[in-house]
Amino acid sequence: MTMIEESLNTTNVLLGIMAVASLLQVLVLIGAGIVALRFYRQALKAITDLEERQVAPLAASVAGLVRSVDGILGDVKDVSTRVARQTERVEVAVHHTMDSAEGVARRAFGSAAPRVIRFAELAFGVTCAVRGLLKRRRRGAR
Secondary structure (H helix, E strand, O other): OOHHHHHHHHHHHHHHHHHHHHHHHHHHHHHHHHHHHHHHHHHHHHHHHHHHHHHHHHHHHHHHHHHHHHHHHHHHHHHHHHHHHHHHHHHHHHHHHHHHHHHHHHHHHHHHHHHHHHHHHHHHHHHHHHHHHHHHHHHHHO
């Protein structure tokens, strides 16, 4: 064998070793891919089970609470609307009553005031006259 043949044999052996190494690398990568796929499926199953056991009941509870809160808020809105209407009606009634009372007071005071004033003047005059008479008697008794 010549040197070139030996060199080609060496090259061929090295190429064969590289081909086997490449084949082994491909097999290792395929094996790693299969293992990764199994881990992914197990993780996905665990997440799905966790969701079914924990998240789904919690979501149902939260949805029930939201419906309850919505119902309560609707009731509160209805009550506040009724209270606002009743308050408005009471205000109107109070204003009407106050206006009526004012009118009655004006009429009563307008017609009774002159009489009350005359009566007060008469009472004052009588009181002054009685005091004057009592003072004279006291002076005369001395």
